[in-house]
Amino acid sequence: MGKLPSYRGMDVVEWTLLEKKYSELGFSIHIMDEKVDTGNILKVYSINKRYNETLKELRERYEPMMCKAFANTVCEYLEGKIIPKKQAYSEGRQYFAMHSRLKGIVREKLKNY
Numbered sequence: 001m002g003k004l005p006s007y008r009g010m011d012v013v014e015w016t017l018l019e020k021k022y023s024e025l026g027f028s029i030h031i032m033d034e035k036v037d038t039g040n041i042l043k044v045y046s047i048n049k050r051y052n053e054t055l056k057e058l059r060e061r062y063e064p065m066m067c068k069a070f071a072n073t074v075c076e077y078l079e080g081k082i083i084p085k086k087q088a089y090s091e092g093r094q095y096f097a098m099h100s101r102l103k104g105i106v107r108e109k110l111k112n113y
């Protein structure tokens with residue numbers, strides 16, 4: 001659920017919001033390799049947060065979009081319409097599961113966004 005290479009790992013929706021990097025909300029379709037979210041990027045999608053949207057609603061909205069985007073991206077890749085983009089490990093950052101207290105702060109920030 002993160003825009004690669006900037007946001008790799010866990011709870012990247014929450015980390016993006018906590019850091020107030022709203023333009024970085026989105027997800028990536030990539031080829032998996034031995035590290036977390038470091039494989040070649042096929043496509044990156046941006047998501048706009050809606051007014052008064054909760055964290056739960058935002059995450060729920062992501063899911064069907066990701067499924068459709070995954071299917072479309074894989075088809076485009078297999079048809080030769082997408083050339084994978086290599087990402088340097090140093091370009092991004094890996095995030096880990098966010099503590100529940102920080103998630104509470106994110107939820108509060110969303111009320112004011």
